Every structure is written in C-alpha cells, then in structure tokens.
Amino acid sequence: MGKMTDMGIRSWIKAGEHFEGRADGGGLYLAFPASYTNPVWKFRYRFAGKQRVMNMGGYATLSLADARDTAKKLAARVALGYDVAAEKQGRKQDAIAKIEAEKNAYTMAQLADEYFERMILGRWKHPNIVRSRIEKDIKPAIGRLKVEDVKPRHIDELLQSVVKRGAPTMANDVLRWLKRMFNYAIKRHVIETNPAAAFDLADAGGREEGRKRWLTSDELVKLFAAMRQASGFSVENDLTIKLLLLLAVRKGELIAARWSEFDLDNAVWNLPEERTKTGSAIDIPLPASAVDWLRELKRLSCGSDWVLPARKMQDRMIPHISDSTLSVALAKVKHGLPAFTIHDLRRTARTHLEALGVAPHIAERCLNHKIKGVEGIYNRHDYFEERKAALNAWAALLGQLESGNTGKIVPIKRGKTA
Numbered sequence: 001m002g003k004m005t006d007m008g009i010r011s012w013i014k015a016g017e018h019f020e021g022r023a024d025g026g027g028l029y030l031a032f033p034a035s036y037t038n039p040v041w042k043f044r045y046r047f048a049g050k051q052r053v054m055n056m057g058g059y060a061t062l063s064l065a066d067a068r069d070t071a072k073k074l075a076a077r078v079a080l081g082y083d084v085a086a087e088k089q090g091r092k093q094d095a096i097a098k099i100e101a102e103k104n105a106y107t108m109a110q111l112a113d114e115y116f117e118r119m120i121l122g123r124w125k126h127p128n129i130v131r132s133r134i135e136k137d138i139k140p141a142i143g144r145l146k147v148e149d150v151k152p153r154h155i156d157e158l159l160q161s162v163v164k165r166g167a168p169t170m171a172n173d174v175l176r177w178l179k180r181m182f183n184y185a186i187k188r189h190v191i192e193t194n195p196a197a198a199f200d201l202a203d204a205g206g207r208e209e210g211r212k213r214w215l216t217s218d219e220l221v222k223l224f225a226a227m228r229q230a231s232g233f234s235v236e237n238d239l240t241i242k243l244l245l246l247l248a249v250r251k252g253e254l255i256a257a258r259w260s261e262f263d264l265d266n267a268v269w270n271l272p273e274e275r276t277k278t279g280s281a282i283d284i285p286l287p288a289s290a291v292d293w294l295r296e297l298k299r300l301s302c303g304s305d306w307v308l309p310a311r312k313m314q315d316r317m318i319p320h321i322s323d324s325t326l327s328v329a330l331a332k333v334k335h336g337l338p339a340f341t342i343h344d345l346r347r348t349a350r351t352h353l354e355a356l357g358v359a360p361h362i363a364e365r366c367l368n369h370k371i372k373g374v375e376g377i378y379n380r381h382d383y384f385e386e387r388k389a390a391l392n393a394w395a396a397l398l399g400q401l402e403s404g405n406t407g408k409i410v411p412i413k414r415g416k417t418a
Contacts, residue, residue, distance in 0.1 A: 004030065006064050013039065013059075028071040030059065041067045045078045047085075054085035106190060108150055109143035115181045126252055126277075130177060132323045137162055137174050147190050150182075155196045159204045168205025175204040213340050214348040217401055220245075224402045226335035236300055237329040239293045240308060242402075244326075244342065246290055246395055248349035248367045250277060251342050255321050257307040259298060267291050271368075282368050285388035287395035352397060358390040366390055 002024040009030065012019075018034045021042065032039040041056040056062060056070055074084045112134045120130050141158040142150055155178060162171040175196065182194040215223065227238050244254060253275055261270050269284040276282065286294070294307070301309050306320040326342050346367060353363040364370075365383050 002026075002028070002064070002068055004064060009039065009059060009064065024064075024068065024071075026068070026071050027075055028067060041070075043071050043074050043084070045075065045084070047078060047083045052083065052085050054088060105146045107143060108145050108147055109139050111147050111181055111185055111190070112138050112143070115184050119180075119184060128252065128256070128318060128323055129173075131318075133170065133174050133177055136324070137170065138178065147182075147185055150195050152195050152198060155199060156203065159199065163205055171205035172201055175199055175201070212347075213338070213344045214351045215337070215340060215344070217352075217397075219337050220348070220398070220401045221404055222337060223333070223335050225404065226333045230333040233329060233333055236297065236308065236311075237326065239297055240326060241330065241345070242398070243290060243293055244345045245349055246287065246391065246398055247284060248346050248353075249284070250346065250368075251326065252323070255308050255323070255325070256318075257320075258305050259301075259307060260305070262286075262294060262307075264291050264294060264298075276368060278368060278370055280368075280370070283382070283384060284368075285384060285391055287392050289395045289399060290391075349394065353390055353394055356390070356393050356397065358393070359386075362386045362390055 004022070004024045011017075012032065018032050018036070020033060021029045021031045023029050027044050029042045029044055030039050031042055039059040041059065041062055043054045043056055045052050045054075054074070056067060056074075059067075062070070077084055116127070116130060116134060120127050124130060137158065141161065142154050145154065155175075158178075159171050159175060162168075162174055178196045179194060179199075182191065182196055185191050186194060227233055227241065240254065243249075244251060247254075247269070249271070253271060256275065257269075257271075261272065262268075263270065264286070267286040267288070267290075269286055271282050271284055273279055273281040297307055301307065304319075308321045310319055310321055311325075330342065350363055350367055353366060354360070358366070362383050366387050
C-alpha cells in the first residue's frame, strides 16, 4: 500500500505546499518545487550502481493509481536490466529526429516544382500545360508524399482518378510527366528507381486516336442560342468562344494573347513565333466581326495588357485566364449536344471552310498548319489575302448561324493562287 492519497495530494496543491520529493514507495516520488505549477511524478532507481531518476508526467495528467501502475512496470523492466530513463531519452531523440526529417523532407510537390523550373520553364513551348497537370492532378494526389515514399499504387490511384473524371488524354499526359519527373529525381540521386516505370498508356487513358468531332451548322445554331440563354456565362466567355470558332486558332494562342500583338485599325493579329505550335509567326487577318468582338474585350479588360486577363482576385501564377477556364464555363451551357471540347472548335472551322469551297492548302494555313510535302518546302507564300477571303466567308456564315438561319450557303469560288 502506498503512502499517498489523492485527497492528501490535492490538499498540498490547494495549500501551495511545495516540496522537492515525497515518496509513495516502490521508487515512486512526487515532486512539487516552488518553480512548478503542478506536481510531477518521478521514478527513482539504481542502474549499474548509479542513482537514476526518470520523469513520468504531471499529476494533472497521470493519476496516483496510474502512476503506481507505471512505476511497477518500470521497476520490473529495470530488474530485467534495462535503463528506462535512457530508453525514454532515446525515444525523445528519435521523435525529434523524425520531426526534423519530416521538416526537411523532399516532397513530390517540391520535385514537381523543381522539375518545372529547371526543365520546363524557358525550354518548353507551352509550359502552362505542364503547370496545369502539376497543380490540378499531381500535387493534390501525391504532393505531400516524400519522393522516396511514392509507390506504384499511388501512381495507379492517381491515373485512375483522372480517367474516372472523363479525362483519359490528361491521364496519359500525367503519366508522361511523372515518368520524366522521377527520372530527373534519379539523376539528382533522390531515388534509385522510378515508381511510374512499369505503367504505359494502357494503364492510363489508353492509346490516343485522332478526334473526329466537329459541330454541324444546326449544332452551331443550338450552341449559340444556348450560350445566349446560359446563366452565369459571361460576355467574355461568349466572345472568346466565337473568336476561337472564327479565327480557328489554338486555345492557348488566344488565352495568352497580349493587346500588343493586335493592330485592330488594320484588322491584323501578329501572332509571334514563340507562341505558335509550329514555331513560325503568322499574320492573322481579322474579319470585321472579330475586330468588333476584340474591341469589346479590350473595353472589358480594363486596361490590362492581356486580352483575357485573370478573373477575380485569384492566386494565379499566370496573369491571364487559365487553361481550364473556357472548358469549365462551357460545361455550364445546357446545349444538349453530343460532347465536344474546345479544341473541336478548330476542327469545326476547318470542316466548314472546306464546305465553303476554301482550297485545302489555304484552309490549312488558316489553322496555321504547315503545308506538307515538297509544296510546303518550296512554297513560302503566306496566302494572306486568300486567308482573309476565307475567314470573311466563314464570319458571314457564323453570323448567319448565330441569327438562327441555316439556309443555303453559297461557297466561295476557288481562283488561281500564287
């Protein structure tokens, strides 16, 4: 039976009675020095001929009964030849070391950022695409994991989550970039094996085939009507979709455009080479409707250098709208049409240009595609006037479709080209 009682301990505390140590028996002591605000249990024992003391915890968190039970267990362990105070100190040091290791851990998010800064930025033509995959897919799924802790199961779960949201092509992109990031980590001596190495496209979004989706005249009429009626579909979104349709440019070329590229008075968009997929600059003729839409966007941009500045006070790494802004906005439009993507608008324009009688090589140049074969090597004529005529005809058709008229379209006559 111990010497102390809970009532006695509480009376000492209430009276403010301080003491260096009072024994309960079996090596259990209670200390309440003047510098303490709460009594502390201590276990005293001899090990290798020396007196040892181990702090067990405060009375506020460890009751008398629990302290006695703990002291018995400690005494039994000492009898077996263990230095319990040293063990506790070792556990404390291990915990501190673990905290420090976690603090200094090289995470997957850090690897992705470093890879982007060193291997993509300034080297890759479209860095925003890679950044989007990092921020939208990689970081949320495995960003907090230490690089060496990422296992194949984490890769599989990440890829399947992207596929399940209906983005198989993006799943393939994520797999490609993960493989490259882990290979980079191997070169930096962070890891020794690539946890994504065993995966191929069949494990992600599958083998990619060229898309064939385009919007017919009737579908465009329905789309325009739905955009006018859609709740929360902004004027900026409406004008941007129509510009993408009319000018047949790539989404990234328009969303990252600056006003300095445009000469609205002369109806020309000077798209620089560093912002094209082909690496070749092109002067894009602007139909009158495109100029009107751009002037309205300029008014709405409120003095920004960007045609489509980032909206709201969001924390963005880029000053213009993000790669997903238009897709998210268009998803809110209840058009009732079979699924299509923003990129399908380029195919739509190309198909209708063909139907309007535009020569294939001119239609291809309207999309800033390189002319293939020998003709592409020797023919450097840019077909500006021909492209202007083609886009004007396409603008007239879009205006007709926007008004709900799907009547007969008169194809333009093909003349001789230089």
